[in-house]
Amino acid sequence: MGSLIEARGLTKNFSGLAAVSSVTxxxxxxxxxxxxxxxxxxKSTLINLLSGELRPTDGQILVDGVNVKGYxxxxxxxxxxxxxxxxxxxxxxxxVLENCNIAVQSRLEISMRFFxxxxxxxxxxxxxxxxxxxxxxxxxxxxxxxxLSHGEQRxxxxxxxxxxEPKVLLLDEPLAGMGAEESLRMVxxxxxxxxxxxxxxxxxxxxxxxxxxDHLTVMVNGEVIESGKPEVVRLSRRVQEAYLGGDIDE
Amino acid sequence: xxxxxxxxxxxxxxxxxxxxxxxxxxxxxxxxxLVMIIFVSSLNLLVGFTGLVSLxxxxxxxxxxxxxxxxxxxxxxxxxxxxxxxxxxxVGVLGAIFGALVLRTKGIFFIxxxxxxxxxxxxxxxxxxxxxxxxxxxINVRPNLSLFDWWHLDLANVIHFYYLTLxxxxxxxxxxxxxxxxxxxxxLTGIRVNEHRTKAIGYNTYKFKLVCFVIASMIAAVGGFLxxxxxxxxxxxxxxxxxxxxxxxxxxxxxxxxxxxxVLGTTTLMLVEEGFQMLTKHWQLLTGVVIVLVALFLPKGxxxxxxxxxxx
Numbered sequence: 001m002g003s004l005i006e007a008r009g010l011t012k013n014f015s016g017l018a019a020v021s022s023v024t025x026x027x028x029x030x031x032x033x034x035x036x037x038x039x040x041x042x043k044s045t046l047i048n049l050l051s052g053e054l055r056p057t058d059g060q061i062l063v064d065g066v067n068v069k070g071y072x073x074x075x076x077x078x079x080x081x082x083x084x085x086x087x088x089x090x091x092x093x094x095x096v097l098e099n100c101n102i103a104v105q106s107r108l109e110i111s112m113r114f115f116x117x118x119x120x121x122x123x124x125x126x127x128x129x130x131x132x133x134x135x136x137x138x139x140x141x142x143x144x145x146x147x148l149s150h151g152e153q154r155x156x157x158x159x160x161x162x163x164x165e166p167k168v169l170l171l172d173e174p175l176a177g178m179g180a181e182e183s184l185r186m187v188x189x190x191x192x193x194x195x196x197x198x199x200x201x202x203x204x205x206x207x208x209x210x211x212x213x214d215h216l217t218v219m220v221n222g223e224v225i226e227s228g229k230p231e232v233v234r235l236s237r238r239v240q241e242a243y244l245g246g247d248i249d250e
Numbered sequence: 251x252x253x254x255x256x257x258x259x260x261x262x263x264x265x266x267x268x269x270x271x272x273x274x275x276x277x278x279x280x281x282x283x284l285v286m287i288i289f290v291s292s293l294n295l296l297v298g299f300t301g302l303v304s305l306x307x308x309x310x311x312x313x314x315x316x317x318x319x320x321x322x323x324x325x326x327x328x329x330x331x332x333x334x335x336x337x338x339x340x341v342g343v344l345g346a347i348f349g350a351l352v353l354r355t356k357g358i359f360f361i362x363x364x365x366x367x368x369x370x371x372x373x374x375x376x377x378x379x380x381x382x383x384x385x386x387x388x389i390n391v392r393p394n395l396s397l398f399d400w401w402h403l404d405l406a407n408v409i410h411f412y413y414l415t416l417x418x419x420x421x422x423x424x425x426x427x428x429x430x431x432x433x434x435x436x437x438l439t440g441i442r443v444n445e446h447r448t449k450a451i452g453y454n455t456y457k458f459k460l461v462c463f464v465i466a467s468m469i470a471a472v473g474g475f476l477x478x479x480x481x482x483x484x485x486x487x488x489x490x491x492x493x494x495x496x497x498x499x500x501x502x503x504x505x506x507x508x509x510x511x512x513v514l515g516t517t518t519l520m521l522v523e524e525g526f527q528m529l530t531k532h533w534q535l536l537t538g539v540v541i542v543l544v545a546l547f548l549p550k551g552x553x554x555x556x557x558x559x560x561x562x
Contacts, residue, residue: 051450053450072449073449073450074449074450074452074453074454074455077450077451077452078452082451083450085447089444089446089447089450090444090447091439091440091443091444091447092443092444093443094439094443098436098439101436102436102437102439102440102448102451103451105433105436105437106451106452106453107452108433110433111433111434111436111437111453111458112433112434112461113432113433113434114428114429114432114434114435114465115428115429115432116432116433117428117431117432118431118432118433118435118436121433124433160447160451161451163451164451164452
């Protein structure tokens with residue numbers, strides 16, 4: 001059985017510099033595959049490759065067995081690959097509900113309808129409400145996104161991805177900039193939704209990573225230096241060197 | 251509160267009754283404003299609702315008039331409906347071609363490429379003899395608007411023309427309002443607020459922008475068609491960037507991204523300009539002062555005035 005998402009020998013060069021070099025990984029439904037590594041390890045580049053925002057220099061990406069060579073972000077999204085961003089990338093001056101509505105509508109074939117009012121498609125709002133409930137945003141539905149706390153905005157960030165009903169979720173540092181309490185809450189939310197997706201999680205917060213991940217890949221300077229069960233990987237000498245300031249530059 | 255409910259009705263009544271007491275000059279001037287509102291509203295669909303700032307929108311306004319002028323026979327009237335459809339559809343095709351090119355660019359490059367295409371059309375009309383060159387073309391006999399001989403509008407009659415324009419303006423505003431409130435309009439909002447994310451959640455934003463661009467060009471064509479009928483003449487200046495820039499100013503003055511904004515902006519600017527022209531030959535200086543004051547004190551445009559605020 002193939003995985004929901006799989007990368008084989010994925011490489012990205014930026015003018016000669018290999019930001020990601022021959023990375024191979026995979027993830028299946030219900031599984032959280034965490035990718036960690038020091039700053040500049042190429043984790044965000046990896047997410048950008050997997051979501052179609054960057055084109056790989058070499059290697060393949062397979063989504064549910066389909067080779068997605070040449071797919072941009074729009075096609076990847078329609079194929080079922082949702083993503084969140086490290087820097088919050090939502091619709092700031094729209095309400096949380098409207099944020100979700102835009103994302104939900106992308107799955108319904110009504111976006112080229114010009115004359116019926118949006119209110120004549122109650123389906124959209126019903127689905128948005130489900131998404132908001134899953135992310136505990138329902139009480140904030142009518143608040144503008146830019147009036148929310150940072151932690152709540154991060155939840156909207158995930159909500160936009162969820163609202164597109166993806167099979168694969170690529171999460172680029174969902175806990176970025178969060179306080180301890182907000183982080184715990186987000187970990188809890190991710191735990192609640194994990195069974196429905198194949199999740200690839202890039203994260204710096206080690207407590208969160210070890211609380212969530214089934215599989216752990218460690219990247220340094222664009223390369224995978226270790227990959228396996230979290231409890232095994234954390235004991236690896238190379239990983240400890242990378243993190244505790246061995247020979248490898250941060 | 252009562253004022254808010256009664257005012258629109260009073261304004262509508264005033265607009266309908268205007269030809270009864272106004273003299274010829276004022277009726278013509280009022281028609282000119284209504285035509286301009288149609289054009290400015292179409293630009294607002296791009297600038298205000300989708301976030302596409304175009305400096306070449308007059309290309310569609312002027313080209314529409316040119317289609318009418320080219321199709322009109324020298325000594326007999328054209329059927330209004332045929333001429334109208336021909337103008338709107340030709341402009342739709344032009345809009346699709348222009349849009350397909352300029353929408354490959356973003357931000358300042360979008361502004362520059364719309365400006366460039368508009369000016370190319372200007373010089374094409376100005377420097378070739380295909381459509382009258384720099385003098386433009388005359389529409390000797392205005393189109394004939396009649397329904398099966400029992401109903402007839404004489405478009406050379408200022409009052410008849412005024413009512414036609416008023417009706418078309420209302421239709422245009424209703425169409426724009428419905429588009430904005432539709433699922434399509436929701437995607438336009440997404441593109442305006444955050445195009446990057448809109449792409450990432452599965453919208454081919456290029457396609458949506460192109461459709462919007464074509465719709466906006468066709469609405470501009472309605473205005474251009476009426477302008478050509480009103481004066482019976484078209485010239486290259488109609489497609490020039492001055493017209494686009496003027497309309498852009500009206501969008502911003504009135505308040506972009508609202509249906510009411512272009513109505514207020516266009517009416518105010520045209521009245522202010524007309525008033526100052528009667529006072530002094532340095533009227534542009536005074537107009538500039540008004541624009542700067544609005545920009546300083548009403549950053550959302552005239553729709554930001556208290557009387558236009560929606561009750562909570």
